[in-house]
Amino acid sequence: MSSxxxxxDGANGGAKPGSYYGNGIPYLPIEGYPGKLIAIEGTDGVGRxxxxxxxxxxxxxxxxxxxxxxxxxxxxxxxxxDLAKQSNxxxxxxxxxxxxxxxxxxxxxxxxxxxxxxxxVLSDRYIYTAMARAGVRGVDRTWIRNLYGFAIAPxxxxxxxxxxxxxxxxxxxxxxxDYWESGMDMKLGxxxxxxxxxxxxxxxxxxxxxxxxxxxxxxxxxxxxxxIQDELxxxxxxxxxxxDASRAEGSESTQTQLRPGSDSTQTPQVVKNA
Amino acid sequence: MxxxxxxxxxxxxxxxxxxxxxxxxxxxxxxxxxxxxxxSRDAARGVDRRWVRELYSFAxxxxxxxxxxxxxxxxxxxxLARRVKLKFYEAGMDMGWSTNAVESFRLFQGKVLEEYDxxxxxxxxxxxxxxxxxxxxxxxxxxxxxxxxAIEATDDELDELA
Numbered sequence: 502m503s504s505x506x507x508x509x510d511g512a513n514g515g516a517k518p519g520s521y522y523g524n525g526i527p528y529l530p531i532e533g534y535p536g537k538l539i540a541i542e543g544t545d546g547v548g549r550x551x552x553x554x555x556x557x558x559x560x561x562x563x564x565x566x567x568x569x570x571x572x573x574x575x576x577x578x579x580x581x582x583d584l585a586k587q588s589n590x591x592x593x594x595x596x597x598x599x600x601x602x603x604x605x606x607x608x609x610x611x612x613x614x615x616x617x618x619x620x621x622v623l624s625d626r627y628i629y630t631a632m633a634r635a636g637v638r639g640v641d642r643t644w645i646r647n648l649y650g651f652a653i654a655p656x657x658x659x660x661x662x663x664x665x666x667x668x669x670x671x672x673x674x675x676x677x678x679d680y681w682e683s684g685m686d687m688k689l690g691x692x693x694x695x696x697x698x699x700x701x702x703x704x705x706x707x708x709x710x711x712x713x714x715x716x717x718x719x720x721x722x723x724x725x726x727x728x729i730q731d732e733l734x735x736x737x738x739x740x741x742x743x744x745d746a747s748r749a750e751g752s753e754s755t756q757t758q759l760r761p762g763s764d765s766t767q768t769p770q771v772v773k774n775a
Numbered sequence: 776m777x778x779x780x781x782x783x784x785x786x787x788x789x790x791x792x793x794x795x796x797x798x799x800x801x802x803x804x805x806x807x808x809x810x811x812x813x814x815s816r817d818a819a820r821g822v823d824r825r826w827v828r829e830l831y832s833f834a835x836x837x838x839x840x841x842x843x844x845x846x847x848x849x850x851x852x853x854x855l856a857r858r859v860k861l862k863f864y865e866a867g868m869d870m871g872w873s874t875n876a877v878e879s880f881r882l883f884q885g886k887v888l889e890e891y892d893x894x895x896x897x898x899x900x901x902x903x904x905x906x907x908x909x910x911x912x913x914x915x916x917x918x919x920x921x922x923x924x925a926i927e928a929t930d931d932e933l934d935e936l937a
Contacts (some may be wrong), residue, residue, distance in 0.1 A: 511829075523823075523826065524823040524825065524826060525823070526776055526822070526823075527821050527822070527823050528820075528821035528822075577777060578777075592787075592788075592791055594787040594791065594833060595784050595787050595788050595791075598780060598783050598784035598787055599784055601780050602777050602780035602781050602784060605776040605777045605780050606776075606777045608776070609776060609777070641833075644829065644832060644833065647826065647829040647830070647832075648829070648830060650823075650826055650829075651776060651823075651826065
């Protein structure tokens with residue numbers, strides 16, 4: 502249907518952190534927003550939410566304002582997505598589009614306002630999850646990258662990497678395998694175990710292929726929770742110290758006006774003591 | 776953005792269940808509005824034009840696309856004559872351009888029409904002036920369709936109606 506193919510507008514690697522991947526949302530310019538977007542990626546059972554809870558606490562104690570956002574958690578779409586998953590009429594295209602709608606809602610209503618107000622946004626999964634799931638299901642790579650051209654390139658992306666064997670044990674131990682996590686819609690295998698294994702293996706391959714393109718910071722998720730947390734804190738701490746420093750020495754800019762109520766002589770920074 | 780994506784999801788669902796199967800069976804599918812509606816409406820809402828076109832690249836390109844063109848005054852009058860209340864989104868009330876529904880409708884649909892004019896050229900839509908009588912429009916419509924399908928146009932019933 503499109504007159505020309507323009508993959509360079511989409512979510513490809515090389516976008517400046519904190520800016521749109523593609524042409525973005527024309528009516529919502531985000532240039533110069535002081536907040537930071539940090540994404541934690543990884544398949545099921547790698548301990549993302551545990552790490553995010555700990556990170557949030559650590560950041561808040563230091564005085565940073567933090568919000569969390571997570572996949573399919575938009576108020577607009579969550580009921581619809583849950584409902585659609587219960588029926589068997591979802592196909593790979595509507596699946597992808599429902600996810601994108603959920604993401605768009607959270608981007609406009611949660612992420613962008615938080616970045617504008619100088620918060621740190623911790624995103625439990627990001628567009629890479631959508632891309633991996635779509636990739637496994639054979640959705641066109643260029644199309645999905647164009648679709649997510651309205652997304653913002655995170656300042657940091659951590660990928661909690663795990664191997665398929667460890668993953669299976671963890672998921673079985675925690676709560677068992679569920680239909681969609683096992684990719685049962687793809688009819689990969691007769692039983693749920695085989696399907697889960699094949700599906701998660703394919704997902705891990707997709708994530709691995711995106712790692713270089715999008716500059717994932719890869720962490721070994723098989724280690725203990727506190728070891729991973731220490732590593733996350735070290736890298737995030739270094740990043741925040743660096744961006745705080747560069748803002749402090751940077752000349753006064755038009756960005757100051759983006760924070761109404763702040764002292765006009767103060768350069769914008771991530772909100773402290775929020 | 777969410778407005779645009781929700782419509783795309785609905786469209787994808789209809790495409791796969793209601794459009795592609797009959798096409799495969801060799802039937803004619805008459806679509807009341809198509810992706811062009813999204814192109815014009817979403818662009819009028821400030822969504823990136825190229826992005827919407829890429830979004831709908833999974834759609835089947837129609838064999839024939841007909842655009843019934845009408846000036847904004849005529850469309851407003853027709854709607855107002857038919858029903859009392861303009862729909863919220865149809866009037867673009869979400870844009871916040873005017874708290875008056877009719878005024879908002881004029882502003883928003885005016886932009887939509889401008890977008891349609893771009894599409895006529897870009898996607899080679901066949902234009903039917905929709906200001907005339909229904910019979911006249913139907914006559915033109917049948918002529919275009921029959922030329923396209925290479926069948927004989929019979930205007931007999933319409934002549935009787937006229």
